[in-house]
Amino acid sequence: MSAKPVLTTHKDVDFDPEIFISTYYSSVAGHEEDREYVKFFLDGLSDAFKSSSSYFFLLFTRNHNNAKPSQMSGGAHKITLTDRQTKHLNDAMKNKKGVQIIFLKAAIADMIKSGGIFPLSSVEKRQDELKRKIQNIVKCDVTQPNPVFSTPVDGVVFDAITSSLCLETASVTLDEYAKSVQNISSLLKPGGHLVLVGVLDETFYTVGEFRFKSTCIGKDQLQDIWQKEGFKILSLKDFNDTCFSLKRGSDLSDFQNAFVMVAKKIEG
Numbered sequence: 001m002s003a004k005p006v007l008t009t010h011k012d013v014d015f016d017p018e019i020f021i022s023t024y025y026s027s028v029a030g031h032e033e034d035r036e037y038v039k040f041f042l043d044g045l046s047d048a049f050k051s052s053s054s055y056f057f058l059l060f061t062r063n064h065n066n067a068k069p070s071q072m073s074g075g076a077h078k079i080t081l082t083d084r085q086t087k088h089l090n091d092a093m094k095n096k097k098g099v100q101i102i103f104l105k106a107a108i109a110d111m112i113k114s115g116g117i118f119p120l121s122s123v124e125k126r127q128d129e130l131k132r133k134i135q136n137i138v139k140c141d142v143t144q145p146n147p148v149f150s151t152p153v154d155g156v157v158f159d160a161i162t163s164s165l166c167l168e169t170a171s172v173t174l175d176e177y178a179k180s181v182q183n184i185s186s187l188l189k190p191g192g193h194l195v196l197v198g199v200l201d202e203t204f205y206t207v208g209e210f211r212f213k214s215t216c217i218g219k220d221q222l223q224d225i226w227q228k229e230g231f232k233i234l235s236l237k238d239f240n241d242t243c244f245s246l247k248r249g250s251d252l253s254d255f256q257n258a259f260v261m262v263a264k265k266i267e268g
């Protein structure tokens with residue numbers, strides 16, 4: 001029998017992206033307990049970005065074209081990648097065989113086989129295109145008032161931000177979550193768009209020997225917090241409405257639902 005995972009938080013322990021990917025994203029269906037939630041995210045992001053879901057793993061998208069959400073994937077030509085840990089992002093950029101944190105080749109390949117979003121010939125092209133657009137990889141801590149504090153992007157306000165499965169794991173209480181929302185909002189220009197991927201009603205998720213605590217946030221609380229921060233929610237798709245009810249209680253994670261939200265920071 002394997003040892004019981006150690007309960008911790010992202011503040012205390014770095015997680016291992018290789019174990020994370022092999023656990024949750026080994027195929028387009030995701031982990032068997034998660035019942036195609038990866039496909040739900042890809043489809044949801046595909047709708048949000050219209051022509052591409054390549055930004056699945058990108059936290060912050062900087063776009064100098066003032067693009068609308070439907071134009072963001074094509075329009076964004078300067079992208080900044082951020083995370084609390086940046087080593088895996090740097091490795092992935094340097095080494096094609098490195099951690100495939102940006103492109104889930106297996107997942108994309110499966111989708112192609114099943115007639116999904118990507119034509120086969122475009123996968124490598126998209127990968128190269130995205131690599132060209134990534135200008136910076138910088139550390140960020142969403143729990144801090146100035147989350148991206150390192151040069152060269154300190155003080156920059158972004159045209160669009162995308163964040164995936166980060167906010168709920170960066171904190172534990174709803175108050176802390178709301179503070180992270182405030183911190184992220186300070187990085188987005190008024191009128192800018194946010195594309196947010198997350199899970200609902202989750203208290204933990206497990207990566208290898210560590211069980212990370214998570215903010216247990218419901219759909220209404222999510223909307224409430226973003227609206228109070230001055231965002232207009234343009235769309236909010238959730239897994240249980242779109243696919244089927246998860247109702248899970250697993251050793252891996254206890255999230256009950258997942259969502260893709262598109263919101264706009266209100267001007268003035």
Ligand SMILES: C[S@@+](CC[C@H](N)C(=O)[O-])C[C@H]1O[C@@H](n2cnc3c(N)ncnc32)[C@H](O)[C@@H]1O
Nearest residue numbers: 010083084085140141142143164165166169170
């Ligand atoms: C569940 S993983 C999600 C990884 C990836 N974005 C995805 O969608 O699969 C959570 C990520 O949040 C990052 N993270 C945790 N706390 C953070 C913080 N305070 N600020 C920024 N990133 C944080 C972790 O380093 C990790 O990469």
